[in-house]
Amino acid sequence: MPNVRWLFAALILTIGLAPQTAKAQELGDDERKQLESGEVLVEARTLEGGGGVLARARALVDGDPGAIWKHVAACESYSEFMPRTAESRLVEKSGERVVCYVRIDMPFPVGDLWSETEAIHRELSGNRFERRWKLLRGSYTRNEGYWRLVPWEGDETRTLVTYQLLVRPEKSVPQALLREAQRRSLPDMIGALRKRAAAH
Numbered sequence: 134m135p136n137v138r139w140l141f142a143a144l145i146l147t148i149g150l151a152p153q154t155a156k157a158q159e160l161g162d163d164e165r166k167q168l169e170s171g172e173v174l175v176e177a178r179t180l181e182g183g184g185g186v187l188a189r190a191r192a193l194v195d196g197d198p199g200a201i202w203k204h205v206a207a208c209e210s211y212s213e214f215m216p217r218t219a220e221s222r223l224v225e226k227s228g229e230r231v232v233c234y235v236r237i238d239m240p241f242p243v244g245d246l247w248s249e250t251e252a253i254h255r256e257l258s259g260n261r262f263e264r265r266w267k268l269l270r271g272s273y274t275r276n277e278g279y280w281r282l283v284p285w286e287g288d289e290t291r292t293l294v295t296y297q298l299l300v301r302p303e304k305s306v307p308q309a310l311l312r313e314a315q316r317r318s319l320p321d322m323i324g325a326l327r328k329r330a331a332a333h
Contacts (some may be wrong), residue, residue, distance in 0.1 A: 168193050168293070173320040179308040185275045185301030186308065188315035191293065192241045192323045196330045198282040202262040204329050205280045205294075206254055215227035216321045219245065229254050232269065234326045246272045246302055260284055275301040294323065 160168070167174060168191065177188040194201050204210070210230065211221035217238045217256030225232040231254055236247040255263045265279040278298035285291040298315065 138187075141177060153289070164191075175316055175319045175321045177312045177316040177319075179312050180299075183301075183308065185295070185299055186312045187299050188317035188319060189295065189297040190218055190323055191295050192327075193285055194292050194294050194323070194327050194330055197288070197290055198260050198262055198284055201282055201292045201294065201326070201330055202256075204326060204333070205264055205282065206231075208235065208252070210233060214325050216318060216325055224249060225238070231264075244304070246304075248273055248276050250276060257282070270327055272303050273301060275299055294326065296322070 144294070164174060171193070173192040175188070176192050177186060179186055202265040204214075208221055209223040212235075213217045218235060219238040220234070220236040221230065222234050224234050226249045230253045233248060233252065234247070234249050236245055239245055250271075251269050252264050252266035254286055255265075257263065262282040263279060266277060268276040276299075277313075278296070278300075281295040281297075283293050285293050296319065300311070300315070302311070
């Protein structure tokens with residue numbers, strides 16, 4: 134049975150997504166120009182006290198949000214196109230609640246990382262979508278985040294994609310190394326989503 138407190142929190146966070154287009158994301162002029170030129174805007178920082186790494190990527194992807202959503206929502210297909218995703222499968226689905234298993238191929242000597250996460254999928258008004266997940270079990274102490282898709286203002290055939298991740302593996306990985314790994318890998322992930330959307 135879904136955790137009622139988690140569902141309530143997800144609903145409250147989703148209600149806060151009032152903006153219907155990228156305009157309300159409060160993007161600066163420079164950020165808009167960078168996005169429209171095809172750049173992937175990436176931020177990554179370590180949390181105090183060894184709390185993990187918080188990373189975020191924003192980018193434009195060709196296709197309306199509904200078209201992009203079908204790839205973001207299908208965790209069972211991540212291994213087909215997401216970088217370093219060695220295995221992915223749908224464990225359970227009930228309404229908006231989705232449980233997924235994902236195994237990430239990590240270089241020696243770190244070894245693979247795996248997680249089973251519970252996500253809430255929300256299709257919102259204004260052709261907006263959100264996938265917000267939290268960790269159930271796996272080789273992490275923290276693994277939570279979200280995908281958010283909104284139409285790009287002035288061109289609703291493009292989607293502003295925002296991906297945010299808070300992660301901390303159980304294995305001893307230096308925080309600085311983990312931060313830089315996220316900073317380098319997020320553009321590749323967006324690139325893979327763009328390629329997948331273009332091909333389907």
